[in-house]
Amino acid sequence: MRVMLPALFLSVAGLAQAGILINSPAWVVALQCDGYQQCYASSNGSYTGNLSGARRFTDPAQAERFVRSFTSSIRDKSxxxxxITEPVCVQPDANSKAHENGKPC
Incomplete structure (x- = not known):
């Protein structure tokens, strides 16, 4: 029985720290690149063919400042x-009702 108690404690402790998975907005910069079905800016001078490599921003103003910093070769890619929306794991506070809108993560 003593072996079971530490395992039970760790399991309960993990549940107490569980977060909530919610959809959160983010902004990316899409480009038109020859030979790519999808194309996104990953830095002010480079791009990637998949969304996972795209640079993300928490608001459109940050994305706009990023676009203004582009080199001419990236600026020419429209x-x-x-x-976009992405799943994000957040830790709800005691007064939060986030558990009603999200999934455990």
Whole structure:
């Protein structure tokens, strides 16, 4: 029985620290790149063919400042700021009702 108690304690402790998975907005810069079905800016001078490598921003103003810093070769790829949603794990506070809208993570 003593072996079971530490395992039970760790399990309960893990549940107490569990977060909530919510959809959160983010902004990326889509580009038109030859030979790519999808293309996104990853820095002010480079790009990637998949969304996972795209640089993300928490608001469109940050994305706009990023676009203004582009080198001419990236600027020529018709940059467009796009809003996406991504799952994010957050720790709800005691007064939060986030558990009603999200999933455990």
């Amino acid at each position: 940059p467009q700021i796009q809003q």
